[in-house]
Amino acid sequence: FREVARASSAEAAMEEKATQKAAAEGNPSPELCLRIPGDYAVGSVPTVLYVPDFISQTEQSQLLHHIYQAPAPKWKILKNRRLQNWGGVVHEKGLLPQALPPWLTKITDRICQWTGLFPSAINHVLINEYHPNQGIMPHQDGPAYFPVVAIISLASPVVLDFTPHGKLRELEHTYLQNTQSDELQESNGSYKVEGTKEAGPASSSLLLMPCSLLIFKDQAYTDFLHGIQDNELHNLDKVANISQCPQFKHLSHDYSPGKADSSASSEPSGTFRRTTTRVSLTCRLVLNVHSKLFKF
Numbered sequence: 001f002r003e004v005a006r007a008s009s010a011e012a013a014m015e016e017k018a019t020q021k022a023a024a025e026g027n028p029s030p031e032l033c034l035r036i037p038g039d040y041a042v043g044s045v046p047t048v049l050y051v052p053d054f055i056s057q058t059e060q061s062q063l064l065h066h067i068y069q070a071p072a073p074k075w076k077i078l079k080n081r082r083l084q085n086w087g088g089v090v091h092e093k094g095l096l097p098q099a100l101p102p103w104l105t106k107i108t109d110r111i112c113q114w115t116g117l118f119p120s121a122i123n124h125v126l127i128n129e130y131h132p133n134q135g136i137m138p139h140q141d142g143p144a145y146f147p148v149v150a151i152i153s154l155a156s157p158v159v160l161d162f163t164p165h166g167k168l169r170e171l172e173h174t175y176l177q178n179t180q181s182d183e184l185q186e187s188n189g190s191y192k193v194e195g196t197k198e199a200g201p202a203s204s205s206l207l208l209m210p211c212s213l214l215i216f217k218d219q220a221y222t223d224f225l226h227g228i229q230d231n232e233l234h235n236l237d238k239v240a241n242i243s244q245c246p247q248f249k250h251l252s253h254d255y256s257p258g259k260a261d262s263s264a265s266s267e268p269s270g271t272f273r274r275t276t277t278r279v280s281l282t283c284r285l286v287l288n289v290h291s292k293l294f295k296f
C-alpha cells in the first residue's frame with residue numbers, strides 16, 4: 001500500500017510540475033480538457049465553445065512567422081481572402097494525406113488532447129488570411145470532415161456569425177405553423193419569439209480574439225451556417241461572448257457604465273472597426289484517409 005501511495009504521490013508531483021511548466025510557457029493547464037465542454041460553452045447555438053488565450057503570444061508570433069515564410073505559391077488567392085492548405089487534398093470522399101509540419105502539430109495535438117473531442121489526430125489545417133474588408137460568406141463545412149471544427153485566431157479580432165440555414169428555417173416554420181405552440185418556443189432559448197409566423201432559431205455571433213480557440217459541433221455544425229462579413233465595421237450587438245473580451249466590453253450597447261467611453265469612439269456605437277489583417281487556422285479531422293494515391 002505504501003508503494004502505491006508513494007507512486008501516486010510521485011505521479012501527483014509530476015502532474016503538478018507539468019502544470020507549472022505549461023503555465024510558465026503560457027499554455028492553458030491540462031485541466032482545461034476536463035472543463036471545455038461545460039465552462040466554455042457560449043451563446044444560444046448548441047454547441048459552440050470559446051476559449052480565450054488558448055495559445056500564448058509567443059506561439060502566435062511563431063505561427064505567423066511560419067505562415068509568412070511559406071513560398072508564394074503555397075497561397076491560394078480567392079476574391080475575398082487567401083489561404084494555405086496543409087495536411088493534403090480533401091475530396092468529397094476523403095483525404096489524400098500529406099503530413100502536417102511540426103509547427104502545426106504542436107498546436108493541433110494540444111487541441112485534440114485538451115478538448116478530448118476528436119477520435120484521432122487532427123490531420124487537416126486550412127489557414128485563412130483576411131484583410132479588414134474581407135470575410136468568408138456564410139457556409140457549412142464539407143461532408144468529408146468529422147463534425148467538430150477548431151479555429152485558432154491570430155493577429156486581429158473579428159466577428160463570426162452563426163445563422164440558421166434555409167432548410168432548418170423552413171422546417172421550423174412548417175412545424176410552428178402546424179403546432180401553433182408558443183410554449184415550445186418560450187421553453188427554448190434558441191428561438192426568437194416574435195409571434196408564431198416569424199419565429200425561427202436565433203442567429204448568434206462571437207468575437208474571436210487573437211490567441212483564442214473556437215470549437216463548434218453538433219447543431220452549430222449541422223444546422224447553422226458560419227461566416228464573416230466582408231466589411232471593416234463589425235456589429236457587436238449579437239456577440240454572445242462580449243463579457244470574455246474585456247477590451248471590447250465598453251463598445252457594446254449592453255454595457256452601460258462604458259457609454260461615455262463608447263461615445264468617445266469615432267465608430268458608431270455597438271460596432272468596432274477592423275484595422276489589421278486577421279489570420280485563422282481551421283483545424284479539422286478527415287476520417288477517411290487514402291493510404292495509396294493510386295490503386296492498380
Ligand SMILES: O=C(O)CCC(=O)C(=O)O
Binds near residue numbers: 160
Ligand atoms: O476564418 C475563420 O474563422 C473561419 C474559417 C472557415 O469557416 C473555414 O475555413 O471553413
Ligand SMILES: [Fe+2]
Binds near residue numbers: 141
Ligand atoms: Fe467554415
